[in-house]
Amino acid sequence: MRADRLLSLLLLLQNRGRMTAPELADELEVSVRTVYRDVEALGASGVPVLADRGPAGGYRLADGYRTRLTGLTDTQAGSLFLAGAPGPARELGLGADLTAAQLKLQAALPAALGDRARRIQERFHLDAPAWFRDADPVPHLARIAQAVWDQRVLHTHYRRWRGEVHRTLHPLGLVLKGGIWYLVARTEGTPRTYRVSRFLAVDVAEDGFERPADFELAAYWRESTDRLDAALHQQTAELRLSPRGQRLLPMRFGAAGARALAEADPADADGWVRLRLPVESEAVAVGDLLRLGTDAEVLGPPELRAALAETVASLAERYRSRPS
Numbered sequence: 224m225r226a227d228r229l230l231s232l233l234l235l236l237q238n239r240g241r242m243t244a245p246e247l248a249d250e251l252e253v254s255v256r257t258v259y260r261d262v263e264a265l266g267a268s269g270v271p272v273l274a275d276r277g278p279a280g281g282y283r284l285a286d287g288y289r290t291r292l293t294g295l296t297d298t299q300a301g302s303l304f305l306a307g308a309p310g311p312a313r314e315l316g317l318g319a320d321l322t323a324a325q326l327k328l329q330a331a332l333p334a335a336l337g338d339r340a341r342r343i344q345e346r347f348h349l350d351a352p353a354w355f356r357d358a359d360p361v362p363h364l365a366r367i368a369q370a371v372w373d374q375r376v377l378h379t380h381y382r383r384w385r386g387e388v389h390r391t392l393h394p395l396g397l398v399l400k401g402g403i404w405y406l407v408a409r410t411e412g413t414p415r416t417y418r419v420s421r422f423l424a425v426d427v428a429e430d431g432f433e434r435p436a437d438f439e440l441a442a443y444w445r446e447s448t449d450r451l452d453a454a455l456h457q458q459t460a461e462l463r464l465s466p467r468g469q470r471l472l473p474m475r476f477g478a479a480g481a482r483a484l485a486e487a488d489p490a491d492a493d494g495w496v497r498l499r500l501p502v503e504s505e506a507v508a509v510g511d512l513l514r515l516g517t518d519a520e521v522l523g524p525p526e527l528r529a530a531l532a533e534t535v536a537s538l539a540e541r542y543r544s545r546p547s
Contacts, residue, residue, distance in 0.1 A: 228253065232261050233270060233284075241275065241283040359420035361404050367419060370394050370427045374434055377408070380424040381417060392417075393432040396440035407443060409435070414443055460502045460512065461523040466494040468518030475514050476500065497522070509534055 228251055235242060235250055242250075244258045251258070262282055265272050271285035370377050377392045392408035397419070399405075404419035464472060464487075472480035479501050487498035502508035509530050512521060521528045 229261055229265060232258070233265060236272065236282060236284045237289060241281040243281040247282065359403055359418070361419045363422045363425040364397075364404055364419055366425050366427055367394060367406055367422070368397060370425075371397055371406075373427075374431050376428040376430045376432055378426040378428060379417075379422055382421045382423055387423065393434075395434065395438055395443075398440070398444050407440060414438065416447060457504065458502055458508070458524065458527070460500045460508060460521055460527055461497070462500055462512075463495050463497055463520040463522060464515070465518040466490075468515050469496060471515055471518060472500075475511065502527075505530055 231251055232247060235247060244255045244262075247258045248255045253261075262272050262274075271288050273283050273285055275281055275283065367377065369375075371394045375394075377394055379390050379392055381388050381390055390410055392406075392410050394406055394408045395414060396407045397404060398407060398416075406417045406419055406422075407414055408417060409415075464484075469484060469487075472484055474480075476483070483498045483500040484496075487496040490496045502511065505527055508527060512519060512527075512531060513534065521531050
């Protein structure tokens with residue numbers, strides 16, 4: 224582990240130039256004191272690391288020094304598939320490996336390509352979690368990921384909506400969707416989806432299992448999300464939307480709202496349009512549609528319009544009275 228870290232430190236200085244001890248510590252996920260010891264170790268091994276004093280100081284390599292010791296380990300090579308998602312890579316326990324792999328690749332690239340790679344990294348960033356929502360706590364994610372990789376049986380304690388259960392799972396893959404981690408695992412011969420943050424305890428068994436030869440994670444996830452979408456959107460609401468409501472719809476209802484808006488009738492003289500929007504159950508739809516405020520009118524079905532009218536009347540009555 225220390226040899227990998229020393230090489231990472233060397234490649235950081237080679238690729239980025241002068242860096243301070245706190246900057247190196249942050250990149251390597253170690254303490255500043257460890258950086259000091261590692262710099263001394265590099266110097267003792269013959270690497271010309273220079274220390275510049277003062278406010279603009281830091282560590283750098285002597286002019287003209289370069290290393291070609293850039294071989295990737297198995298873990299570092301695998302981590303490259305998460306190169307666009309450094310946050311999830313850290314959650315999986317691969318943050319340091321990803322950093323080391325990227326540095327090794329940069330060191331091995333010709334100067335022009337290396338400069339282009341650095342410009343891309345400076346200008347583009349993927350932030351997986353959704354807005355206005357904290358990421359799920361996933362204390363068991365790294366162990367689950369290792370079990371997925373090693374094809375080891377998992378004995379789990381899981382929290383469902385209807386209570387807690389103990390399950391023995393054959394983990395088949397992990398999916399990051401909107402900043403939330405999901406485990407796809409087989410139980411009783413059937414693949415199912417589990418939200419990783421709801422695992423209360425995870426025990427990785429010594430026993431392995433045979434991965435189904437015909438299982439494809441991406442295909443399963445696509446089919447699963449299609450089934451969920453069909454199950455959730457069981458009815459269609461007929462709406463009138465103001466110009467502002469038309470701007471709000473894709474933000475409130477995502478792709479379904481954007482599709483409904485694209486198929487809307489022509490706008491009337493005041494800019495309002497009529498459209499059909501897939502919605503969930505009546506109780507959920509009422510809450511969702513109220514988020515559009517006075518910029519939407521539900522025309523049908525009659526039961527949904529009546530439920531909204533009843534909710535709005537109840538709210539009006541509540542706000543007419545003085546707070547207790």
